[in-house]
Amino acid sequence: MAAQYNVSGAYSYVNYGYEATYGAGAVSARTFGHGVKVTLTRKNNMERIHSLGARNAQATAALKYEGSASVEFIMADASFFRAILGAVADGGVGPYTHTYTETNSLPSFAIDTGTELGTNDEVTELKGCLVNTATMTATTGETIKVRLECPYQTETLATTGIGSQVAETFDVFTFAHGILQLPSGSTIGDVQSFELTINNNLEQIWGLGSRLLTSQVAKIRQYEVRMTVTFKDVAQLLTKFYGAVGLPLDQNTPAAQATMILTFSNGLTSINERSIVMTFANVYLNEETLPKDVNEVIKEDVSGWAHSCTSIVWTNNTAVDAGTP
Numbered sequence: 001m002a003a004q005y006n007v008s009g010a011y012s013y014v015n016y017g018y019e020a021t022y023g024a025g026a027v028s029a030r031t032f033g034h035g036v037k038v039t040l041t042r043k044n045n046m047e048r049i050h051s052l053g054a055r056n057a058q059a060t061a062a063l064k065y066e067g068s069a070s071v072e073f074i075m076a077d078a079s080f081f082r083a084i085l086g087a088v089a090d091g092g093v094g095p096y097t098h099t100y101t102e103t104n105s106l107p108s109f110a111i112d113t114g115t116e117l118g119t120n121d122e123v124t125e126l127k128g129c130l131v132n133t134a135t136m137t138a139t140t141g142e143t144i145k146v147r148l149e150c151p152y153q154t155e156t157l158a159t160t161g162i163g164s165q166v167a168e169t170f171d172v173f174t175f176a177h178g179i180l181q182l183p184s185g186s187t188i189g190d191v192q193s194f195e196l197t198i199n200n201n202l203e204q205i206w207g208l209g210s211r212l213l214t215s216q217v218a219k220i221r222q223y224e225v226r227m228t229v230t231f232k233d234v235a236q237l238l239t240k241f242y243g244a245v246g247l248p249l250d251q252n253t254p255a256a257q258a259t260m261i262l263t264f265s266n267g268l269t270s271i272n273e274r275s276i277v278m279t280f281a282n283v284y285l286n287e288e289t290l291p292k293d294v295n296e297v298i299k300e301d302v303s304g305w306a307h308s309c310t311s312i313v314w315t316n317n318t319a320v321d322a323g324t325p
Contacts, residue, residue, distance in 0.1 A: 004118035013165035014038040014071070014113040016129070018083075020325040022215065023128035023153045026110035027325075031166040032080055033073035033146065038113055040126070041068045065211045066204070068151045069111050069126055075136065075144040075264075076170040078276045078314035079321055083109055083148075084134045084198055085309065090320050095273045098321035100312040106130050106200065106218050111150065112163060120159035128153025130216045132202045139193040144173045144264065151204060153213040170274065170316070177264045180227070182240065182283065184259040190230040192299060194262065196278075197224040198309075223280060223306040225260070231290060231298040241285045241302060257283040260306060271317045279313075280306035 014036055017026025043066040049059040078100065082088045086103030090096060108130055114123040129152040137145045180188045201219040206212075229237055243254020260283045265275035285304040292298055314321065 012115040013163055015166045016109050016111045018325055019108045019110055022108045025125055025127050029166050031168045032071055033076045034168050034172050036073040039070040064206050071148045073146055074172050075146050076168050076172050081312045083131045088321055094271045095315050095317050096319050098314040102309060114162050116162050121162045123158040123161050124155055126152040126155045130202055133199050135197045137195045138175050138178050140175045142175055173264045179263045181261040183257045184261050188229060188236055192228040195226040226303040228299050228301045231300045237300050237302045241288045273315050275315045277313045279310040281310050282307035
């Protein structure tokens with residue numbers, strides 16, 4: 001290649017891999033999913049220094065360095081849940097199961113991204129990434145979309161060694177693959193949209209001696225849910241919001257729904273099965289809106305939260321999901 005030139009995202013790639021040591025970089029690469037996009041945000045947190053005797057700044061100091069990657073993709077597998085929840089255990093004999101569960105600490109990973117620009121390319125590895133928030137959205141007529149917000153510790157920048165996009169080997173999941181149960185065994189009909197947000201509430205730690213992060217601490221974990229359902233059965237969501245049929249509004253807090261199960265499945269069995277089953281415990285419905293308009297189908301919008309995620313089970317015909325490390 002000769003001169004530098006302007007390009008589109010077709011000349012770029014983004015992969016990720018888990019780290020053996022926080023901030024050390026990845027030793028293997030995998031893809032987030034189909035239709036992946038990434039946006040990098042960097043801040044030097046510079047401070048202008050003003051002194052007596054002049055109206056203009058006399059100096060500038062670069063304070064703590066902050067970097068964050070926002071990754072969007074279409075869900076085809078569930079491997080990324082390890083980064084969100086913390087642990088994965090492989091099992092089964094074909095189909096195989098990969099069970100993601102909560103841990104108090106989160107595994108760090110690196111994001112490798114780059115762009116072919118001509119003589120000098122852009123090759124960047126974002127090290128010490130953790131998932132702060134993850135949002136999954138399922139809407140009728142659409143694919144299942146995921147967005148991850150990932151602050152990171154540091155990065156390396158080079159102009160050679162361009163990589164390539166790791167190919168996703170699984171098919172995408174769409175709204176047609178999804179079933180929502182609340183509680184377990186009670187399927188919610190005609191769900192128009194469902195959104196799940198997992199917040200790890202990371203706090204970045206800096207120390208004397210470096211502009212870079214020392215660590216990221218996961219504080220409280222929160223599961224936020226929101227759904228829109230066509231309104232045809234009072235018992236589906238409205239009664240669950242009250243807690244019981246005819247419950248007076250001045251009573252105590254309505255009881256939690258014991259479980260909520262969100263399933264995405266290709267409908268096949270044995271080694272051809274490919275499914276993701278997400279189970280949440282102690283679900284509370286906090287807000288409900290029910291607009292009625294002669295020109296619109298009546299749809300009920302409900303939001304709330306779950307206290308915990310019992311497990312997320314990814315079933316496929318691949319024996320090992322954890323990868324390296």
